[in-house]
Amino acid sequence: MEHFIQMIGRNMFAIFGxxxxxxxxxxxxxxxxxxxxxxxxxxxxCIAGCFLSLEAEFLGMAQILVYAGGIVVLFLFVxxxxxxxxxxxxxxxxxxxxxxxxxxxLGAAAFLGVFRKVLFGAASPEALVLRPELAQGLNVASQxxxxxxxxxxxxxxxxxxxxxxxxxxxLVGAVVLAxxxxx
Amino acid sequence: MPTPTLTQSIVITLIQCLLVxxxxxxxxxxxxxxxxxxxxxxxxxxxxxxxxxxxxGLSGYLNKSMWKWGRIPVISYWRGIPGLLADVLKLxxxxxxxxxxxxxxxxxxxxxxxxxxxxxxxxxxSFVPGVFFTFPKWFPxxxxxxxxxxxxxxxxxxxWILGVASVGVYGIVLAGWASNSKYPLLGxxxxxxxxxSYEVPLAISLLAPVVLSGSLNFGEMAxxxxxxxxxxxxxxxxxxxxxxxxxxxxxxxxxxxxxxEAENELVAGFHTEYSGMKFGFFYLAEYINMTVVAALAxxxxxxxPWLLPFGLQGLVxxxxxxxxxxxxxxxxxFFVAKIIFLLFTYIWVRGTIPRYRYDxxxxxxxxxLIPMALFNLLVAAAVRCFAV
Numbered sequence: 001m002e003h004f005i006q007m008i009g010r011n012m013f014a015i016f017g018x019x020x021x022x023x024x025x026x027x028x029x030x031x032x033x034x035x036x037x038x039x040x041x042x043x044x045x046c047i048a049g050c051f052l053s054l055e056a057e058f059l060g061m062a063q064i065l066v067y068a069g070g071i072v073v074l075f076l077f078v079x080x081x082x083x084x085x086x087x088x089x090x091x092x093x094x095x096x097x098x099x100x101x102x103x104x105x106l107g108a109a110a111f112l113g114v115f116r117k118v119l120f121g122a123a124s125p126e127a128l129v130l131r132p133e134l135a136q137g138l139n140v141a142s143q144x145x146x147x148x149x150x151x152x153x154x155x156x157x158x159x160x161x162x163x164x165x166x167x168x169x170x171l172v173g174a175v176v177l178a179x180x181x182x183x
Numbered sequence: 184m185p186t187p188t189l190t191q192s193i194v195i196t197l198i199q200c201l202l203v204x205x206x207x208x209x210x211x212x213x214x215x216x217x218x219x220x221x222x223x224x225x226x227x228x229x230x231x232x233x234x235x236x237x238x239x240g241l242s243g244y245l246n247k248s249m250w251k252w253g254r255i256p257v258i259s260y261w262r263g264i265p266g267l268l269a270d271v272l273k274l275x276x277x278x279x280x281x282x283x284x285x286x287x288x289x290x291x292x293x294x295x296x297x298x299x300x301x302x303x304x305x306x307x308x309s310f311v312p313g314v315f316f317t318f319p320k321w322f323p324x325x326x327x328x329x330x331x332x333x334x335x336x337x338x339x340x341x342x343w344i345l346g347v348a349s350v351g352v353y354g355i356v357l358a359g360w361a362s363n364s365k366y367p368l369l370g371x372x373x374x375x376x377x378x379x380s381y382e383v384p385l386a387i388s389l390l391a392p393v394v395l396s397g398s399l400n401f402g403e404m405a406x407x408x409x410x411x412x413x414x415x416x417x418x419x420x421x422x423x424x425x426x427x428x429x430x431x432x433x434x435x436x437x438x439x440x441x442x443x444e445a446e447n448e449l450v451a452g453f454h455t456e457y458s459g460m461k462f463g464f465f466y467l468a469e470y471i472n473m474t475v476v477a478a479l480a481x482x483x484x485x486x487x488p489w490l491l492p493f494g495l496q497g498l499v500x501x502x503x504x505x506x507x508x509x510x511x512x513x514x515x516x517f518f519v520a521k522i523i524f525l526l527f528t529y530i531w532v533r534g535t536i537p538r539y540r541y542d543x544x545x546x547x548x549x550x551x552l553i554p555m556a557l558f559n560l561l562v563a564a565a566v567r568c569f570a571v
Contacts, residue, residue: 069349
């Protein structure tokens with residue numbers, strides 16, 4: 001029993017990863033858009049589980065909070081209100097399948113190119129730490145909220161703020177686009 | 184103290200889960216009953232009295248004579264309790280109707296989703312700091328092992344609570360969509376917009392305790408907010424508590440914010456098409472969510488397992504005489520008492536304040552609560568910067 005549980009504990013990442021892949025496959029395969037969103041939600045929750053099994057608690061929770069709680073809700077809104085009859089839906093899917101195959105192949109090639117070294121190369125001897133002197137006195141495994149916040153607000157404050165300006169630009173753009181109809 | 188093996192710790196965790204489920208399933212029916220009775224007395228009537236043991240025996244005699252003296256009989260506080268059993272039986276035995284044009288899979292999964300999201304929040308809530316109780320030596324397999332006061336006292340407990348609570352929106356939205364009917368869809372959309380809006384001031388008002396205590400762990404936050412603050416720590420807590428409570432009412436879709444179930448506009452909102460135990464799950468989830476909001480409020484603002492609210496415990500503790508020392512120590516009983524008081528507050532508010540109009544609900548969230556919560560966060564940061 002003990003041995004069996006330890007084995008499950010060691011392979012938690014693989015289990016959650018397989019479940020996430022299953023959710024993603026369900027999302028692609030299902031013909032109803034709302035079912036697709038549910039599959040996407042399941043995949044997102046499983047990815048949060050993957051982060052947890054790697055002891056990245058903060059990232060796992062941020063995954064649930066931002067993706068499952070925020071972004072997928074917006075998807076659901078859009079999908080729920082766009083009503084497509086069964087026949088129309090099928091036509092759209094069939095039209096897209098040719099381009100979809102090309103896009104998937106391109107994406108797989110790019111992915112493989114980026115991760116070639118990770119997948120086939122030798123493992124690096126030590127973990128990558130960008131500015132080790134900032135992480136001193138901080139147990140990253142048990143305090144990763146503190147570690148992430150130190151990275152964001154001390155080490156990379158300027159890039160972080162610039163990223164938020166980009167979000168602001170998108171927000172203002174959305175307001176401008178929505179306003180033009182009324183003028 | 185012996186350290187448990189992996190299997191033993193899993194068994195202990197399962198026992199903790201069982202304890203939490205028992206706690207929830209004791210508190211929820213009693214809240215339902217209390218809602219009927221308290222609401223009744225607030226409106227100068229008796230509440231549910233029909234199902235009871237009858238007008239026989241000593242209680243029946245007392246009841247009759249108290250009516251004769253012109254007083255509301257004490258017994259009538261408890262009359263109607265067997266009605267709870269009848270309610271549960273009705274929910275379980277009622278025919279489960281699924282509309283012909285409904286999306287079967289989503290219709291089935293929506294109540295489960297909202298129920299699970301409500302219960303799972305308790306994983307990160309710590310009821311008492313340290314050890315809750317220790318198994319006696321003679322206990323098979325688990326003898327001498329400690330059971331801690333929370334299931335998983337994780338480092339980022341607050342984020343877990345907020346994240347899972349935000350997943351709870353799906354249950355309502357999907358229920359509204361899957362019913363394939365007008366009123367449920369409108370109710371689902373309304374409640375999703377309302378819950379997503381009120382999550383913002385809720386999260387900001389909870390940031391004040393995070394700033395003051397410097398932690399995201401539920402147990403640590405409760406301990407520092409209760410005992411580790413100077414006098415000025417009171418100010419951001421009281422305003423934050425009121426903002427949090429308002430947002431909590433909106434998040435659980437209770438009056439005065441019960442837009443999704445506004446009977447005179449939307450029949451019964453998102454669960455119009457549901458019946459039987461599927462409806463029962465939504466009903467349970469609403470009351471469990473109330474318990475969750477009450478637990479968080481009492482943990483972060485009312486001092487958690489310590490007796491005094493708003494960080495007063497830490498100010499009083501040095502002046503306690505020796506024979507009152509238990510007064511300064513944490514007990515799970517205090518925590519549960521605060522939860523029950525806040526549940527009473529829910530019913531109290533329901534009986535006092537009428538329902539808002541829908542646009543008023545939204546403007547309260549975006550125009551008043553968010554600026555107030557941001558101001559409160561500023562005050563908390565100032566206290567943290569200059570006083571702690």
